[in-house]
Amino acid sequence: MIKALGPTWVKLGQVLSTRTELLPEAYTDALATLQDDVGPLPQEEILAVLAAELGEDWERHLASFEAVPLATASIAQVHGAVLSDGSEVVFKVQRPRIGRVIRADLSILHVLAERLQIEFPEMASVDVHDVVREFEQTILAELDFEQEARNQGRVADNFADVGYVRVPTVIGSLSTKRVLCMERLHGVKIREARAAGHDMQRVGDHFLTAAYDMLFVHGYFHGDLHPGNVLVLEDDVIGLLDFGMMGRLTQQMKTDVIFIIFALQRGDYRTIARIAYEIGIKSRRVDYRAVERDTVQIMETYWAGVSIKDMRIGPFVLELSRLAAGHGARIPSDYTMFFKALMTTEGLAKSLIHEVDPLDAAAPYVERLVRERFELERLQSDLLYQGLTLNALLQRLPVSLAQLLDDVDGQRLTIGVREVPDPDREAAREQRVDRMQATALACTCLVCGTWMFGQEPLWIAGVPVLTTVLYTAGLLFTGVAIGRRRWRPFER
Numbered sequence: 228m229i230k231a232l233g234p235t236w237v238k239l240g241q242v243l244s245t246r247t248e249l250l251p252e253a254y255t256d257a258l259a260t261l262q263d264d265v266g267p268l269p270q271e272e273i274l275a276v277l278a279a280e281l282g283e284d285w286e287r288h289l290a291s292f293e294a295v296p297l298a299t300a301s302i303a304q305v306h307g308a309v310l311s312d313g314s315e316v317v318f319k320v321q322r323p324r325i326g327r328v329i330r331a332d333l334s335i336l337h338v339l340a341e342r343l344q345i346e347f348p349e350m351a352s353v354d355v356h357d358v359v360r361e362f363e364q365t366i367l368a369e370l371d372f373e374q375e376a377r378n379q380g381r382v383a384d385n386f387a388d389v390g391y392v393r394v395p396t397v398i399g400s401l402s403t404k405r406v407l408c409m410e411r412l413h414g415v416k417i418r419e420a421r422a423a424g425h426d427m428q429r430v431g432d433h434f435l436t437a438a439y440d441m442l443f444v445h446g447y448f449h450g451d452l453h454p455g456n457v458l459v460l461e462d463d464v465i466g467l468l469d470f471g472m473m474g475r476l477t478q479q480m481k482t483d484v485i486f487i488i489f490a491l492q493r494g495d496y497r498t499i500a501r502i503a504y505e506i507g508i509k510s511r512r513v514d515y516r517a518v519e520r521d522t523v524q525i526m527e528t529y530w531a532g533v534s535i536k537d538m539r540i541g542p543f544v545l546e547l548s549r550l551a552a553g554h555g556a557r558i559p560s561d562y563t564m565f566f567k568a569l570m571t572t573e574g575l576a577k578s579l580i581h582e583v584d585p586l587d588a589a590a591p592y593v594e595r596l597v598r599e600r601f602e603l604e605r606l607q608s609d610l611l612y613q614g615l616t617l618n619a620l621l622q623r624l625p626v627s628l629a630q631l632l633d634d635v636d637g638q639r640l641t642i643g644v645r646e647v648p649d650p651d652r653e654a655a656r657e658q659r660v661d662r663m664q665a666t667a668l669a670c671t672c673l674v675c676g677t678w679m680f681g682q683e684p685l686w687i688a689g690v691p692v693l694t695t696v697l698y699t700a701g702l703l704f705t706g707v708a709i710g711r712r713r714w715r716p717f718e719r
Contacts (some may be wrong), residue, residue: 267299273306273320280403287311288401292318301325302369314410319372321405326370333363354450361560369471372407378470379409385445391433393466412468414460418579429463431576431583437465438572443592446476448568454575474564483562484572485596496522499547507551507558514554521550665704672701 273296277285286292293307303321310316333433340359368374378399383394393412399407415423420430434457449456450472456465483502490498500522504515525546551558573585634640676697 228237230368254718267296267304268322271296272323273304276320276323276405277318280406281401285401303407306506310398315413316401316408317395317411318401319407319409321372329366329370333359333366336362365472371404372402372682373404375471376407378473381447382441382449382467382470382473385441386437389437389440391411391464392437393460393464395466395468412458412460412466414458414464414466416454417459417465417575418454419459420459421579423459425459425463427580428582430459430465431580432588433463434580435572435583435585435588437578438568439592440674442476442569442572443589443596444566445483448474448476450474450510450564450566450568452568452571452575457575475561476565476566477561480562480565481596485593489597494526496526499526503547503558506562518550518554521554522547525550533679668703669701672697672704676701 279287288311290309290311290313296304296306297317298305301322302325303319306318306320308316308318336359337356340356376399379394379397383396386392386394395412397411398408398410417426417430417434421427438449438452448472449467450465451469456467456469458468460466483506486502487499490496492500497519500515501521503522504513504518507513528546547558569589573589576583576585576588631640676694
């Protein structure tokens, strides 16, 4: 059904598959399998895009162009070609009018997000607007092939001295915002490597090393490293494709990951709860004690021992994300994207390459992070930074304190107080108002009915009609007044 809605909704499903704090695991797993393969466009439309982007004489750069696409997707399709100098390349060509369709869908998503926040106030802790804005940024970046070319070039530079990883070289002179020309890699998809006769032990070692280098060493990682974006080339070299979605591991994120690992080793649930509390984006007051209590339960589920090799870090931190959301805090998307990438790498290796253990391969990287965090040079750098920050604060303190005292002396000091409404108290207050209204109407009807009984002008079969109607209405309002259901007669 999602596929039938179009590329925007497929991409939204793929992005939501990384937001495990919003959706149950069964849903995120299903969304992660979404692929946006579609039928090919007529050749005339593709040639028209190439001519519009590269000029009417774009074919003078080529010796040949393959009309049958190598791959098709909802945003772009890929065609093979040979340049005039004999170099084999591929053209990734954006579909005509796809940008207009996606922007129209984004407008609909913003309206839906607005209605969701109004109709379901309990979703306030999720901040649907933030999810839509994050998705908008992601999909618009994928429409910009120049940005993808920059991403691809940066990853290629990171692996420039590595022989077992290949990233296609971008041909800048034949690339624009809607057309991406790059070196053609000849190989098989990683899921077909075993059948093609590759040494799966080497393939697994190369793949995990490449993935963990991006995650833990470079701090700039592929955000969508599913099997369709990984090729196995000659001599078991790994080829990486599609760099539209990238993530970053900042220095602070590295520190948080290290502290989480240390806390797991010691069984220190308080440190883990504190980290989850500190990095969370809070939409309301968070019950810290409840966070600690739930953290213990999660640790008992995912922590199997003191060895780094036995830790299930990815699932554990994603479960922490769900915990935080349940208490009114959101884990920043950078964190969830990182741990989702970690889990995707682990899942691909376990499902396709049984010869390698992703946990064993990850252990040296984690140990390296720990060493780097606590090496003397890093500690000295942190101390210098904290000292400079404290010095700047102390320099501002005399002036700020003098201004504060002047405001106090001149009676200009004001304190703003904003009352945060309690939903339960608001609901109870509205229920009391409802009951008071119903009671007043009931009394009015019963009094009027009693008064009318002696002056009833309309009798049918010996029954006073108006008095009966007023008594009936009074009894109905009495039932509303003593009932528990909300009564809002003047609201639609």
